[in-house]
Amino acid sequence: MHIPDGYLSPSTCAVAYAAAVPFWYVALKRVQRLLQSRLVPVLAVVSAFCFVIMMFNLPIPGGTTAHAVGIGVAVVVLGPSAAILAISIALMIQALFFGDGGVTTYGANCLNMAIVGPLVAYVCYRLIAARAPIEAPRRVVGAAIAGYVGINAAALLAALEFGIQPLLFHDAGGAPLYAPYPLSVAVPAMMLAHLTMAGAAEAIITGGVVAYLQRANPDLLRSTAITSDVSPDLPAARGWYGVRQLWIGVGALMVLSPLGLIAAGIAWGEWGAEDFQDPAVRAQIAHASSNVAPPAHVPQGLAHLSTIWHAPMPNYVPAFMQSANLGYILSAVVGTGLIVLVLSGLSWLLGRRPPSGAGQA
């Protein structure tokens, strides 16, 4: 999972750094506001803990062992902002001092393991644990699933980063300059290991630590838990104000969504049935596929499946829109709105049921 130097091109590394910087900035500001003069000792000690957890080699069912990353533990106990910073700092010490992960790929490693993994794990944990009491077994299950899904999200992103390298970067003779395997190889290879061993290790450590803390130190689980006695300090309890920076970020990303139009050519693997008939697009596909020519006719399965569903906004531009840029932004708004609607519905459904044992406290 720790990507060494040489696997990703400098431009991929630069994009990963650029993508990570806003998260680091927002996380640092939020944690600084919360901890003030305690920022340095708390982050340093918790980062050291994250580092040591990454060295744990856990016995997993089946008689083998695997390393955990500690994504789930960090995010369940610290919350997303502090987890982003603590894991990033632990990764920095690992890369620079212990040679675990590269220097140029540090941004990508942070994006995978310190940002996307923890954020996905956090959403999972909050959705599954909902308003369950601190000592509820549901929180253990939620934490274990969060750890499993979080590390797999990180692994998938790493696999995508590997997989796009041979498509974009090769020398004049066609030899890949960085990670040599296309998406069709990189994604299954990475996911096979993470959906089984590494995922199991992460689920065990996250679920196990939460179960231990429920017995030994339940207070440590309260900062990320919304129970019936909601703390007014928690972001979720403060409505729009608490998450306004996230909304501003989402808004900025929507406005920037037409940036994709700048990219030349067609996205690899996203070809439509009509693209196989167009000689110009066929040449693009061949060029992007290491000069392997696409099939002469539209593949049968693709031709059949493409008739089943017609997107309401094909190519992200509704039929009534004249401007592609505005169409992209509108699609981003509609897509984000739908996701928010689905998540709000799920959260309402999960939160509607009174937690077992409520009212006993």
Added chain:
Amino acid sequence: MAEQSFVRHGRHRGNFLDRLADGLAHAVDHALEADDLSRRDGLLQRLDPRVKLGGVFGLILVAVFVKSLAVLAALFWLAVGLAAVSRVGPWRLARQVWIGVLAFTGLIALPAVFLVPGDVLFNLPVLSWPVTLQGVRSAAFLLGRSETAATYALLLVLTTSWPHLLKAMRAFRVPTVLIVIFGLTHRYVFVFLRVATQMLEARRSRLVGPLAPRDRRRLATATAGVLLTRAFDMSTEVHLAMVSRGYRGEPRLLDEFRMRPLDWAAVAGSIAVAAMALWWQA
């Protein structure tokens, strides 16, 4: 499969507790050896840490950027030469970088020799798998870049004490608060490694037989839980200790680095090597 690292991984012998304790001990060994080497009298040890940090990062970037195997090989041999004049022997480089990278990246790169499509060089005798020129080149690029970059990174760590390395980051506009956090984190990593080792040692001394897998998992997660609780307690103690010494939330660092002629020569050398590498491939 263990990931590549400067730290020797466990030999997968003994029981779970032995392996975990071994891993923790190797990390401490690496830190002690790095501290010892950084005090020796060698070329890189004599250089200003800011020059080393900038130079090594620059050379790693060039190693990742170049598109010529010959230039990559030259950069690798330059790293070996720098190690030799800095009293870092080839056996140490082999033990901490080359063998580990070969075992990890080599294993990942090997299938590329057959899987990358291109001009067939020859077929394997029994399996008849085609070995392609493009496949061999792509495997060589991956392995060469990994070995070269990791060798430079190890040289930086072995010839520069950690506090100097952190202080050198100030020259590259890394915020002071982050530098202080990195320094404290590094310190407490070893505190926690010692605590974890002691906890495992205490448990091991009370064992009379092998633990069942379920109990081993419970032991590992409980150890992690105890460490986490201690981490929070310790952060409060560290904060109080800092406040009692006058800390008010604004860390300050002393800056005593001075550039000498040798440092300027190293800056010029790094720039010249980077320029030559990029010019050669152009």
